[in-house]
Amino acid sequence: MKLRYRITTRIVNFVWHLFFGFRVYNRENIPDRGGIIVASNHLTNYDPPLIGTAVWKREVFFFAKEELFVINPFYTWLLKYFNAFKVSRTGIDKKAIRHTEQLLRRGLCVIMFPEGTRSRKGVFLDFKSGVGYIAARANVPVIPAYLHGVNSPLILQFLRRVRPLVIFGEPVRPDMFAGRIRERADTISHEVMRSIKALSQDTRYR
Structure with a gap:
């Protein structure tokens, strides 16, 4: 883990715990x-650094839609600082998929949002099979994660004392399922979706 990344995540973690009760x-x-x-539901633009902070002991990488990289130079720098890489949302981005597989085969951690976009009302959207496909090809486990309490502007969360949380589920491993890669992709994605929804209904964490 790079030193600058370690320092930044410690600072972000401190702020989230101090001001928001993360x-x-x-x-x-x-x-x-x-x-x-790490596959999670998607609520806001600051989900990736929040989940990255929750992972804590691992440096994380994540997809970001290519439109975000042209907003302004500072935002582009910020995305790259937090290990974001471009993905096109029009069709299948083979370059992004290959890059993700390379990261995983190097033993790194990648955050993915199977819904493909933010759910502004906190309701689950349809899960895409990309998570399962990449996991099966790279032969790596998927850690389901449920994110709650961050679907409002930060200042409102602070004023309302909304406490965000991240719950990690049991790993979903590709070798748990039989079949070819494309067959297992759907099965893995379905199991990840089932796990995230189960975590959302577990009252022990509220």
């Missing part, structure tokens, strides 16, 4: 090493 559950489900995908 909570993380089941962090022990994150392996210390080896390529992994």
Whole structure:
């Protein structure tokens, strides 16, 4: 893990805990090493650094739609600082898929949002099969993550004392399922979706 990344995540973690009462559950489900995908529901633009902070002991990389890289130079720098890489949302971005697989085979952690876009009302959108496809091709586990309490502007969250939380589920491993890659892709994605929805209904963490 790069020193600048370690320092930044410690600062972000401190701010989230101090001002927003940020909570993380089941962090022990994150392996210390080896390529992994963390798959989460998607609520806001600051989900990636928040989940990255929740992962804590691993440096994370994540997709960001290519339109975000042309907003302004500072925002582009910020995205790259937090290890974002471009993905096109028109069709299948083979370049982004190959880059993701390379990161995973190097033993790194990649955050993915199977819904493909933000759910502004916090309701689950349809999950795409890309997570399962990449996990099957790279042969890495997927860690389901449920994110809650961050679907409002930060200042409103602070004033309302809304406490965000991240809950990690049990790993979903490609070798748990039989079949060819494309067959397993759908099965893995379905199991990840089922796990995230189950975490959202678990009242032990509220």
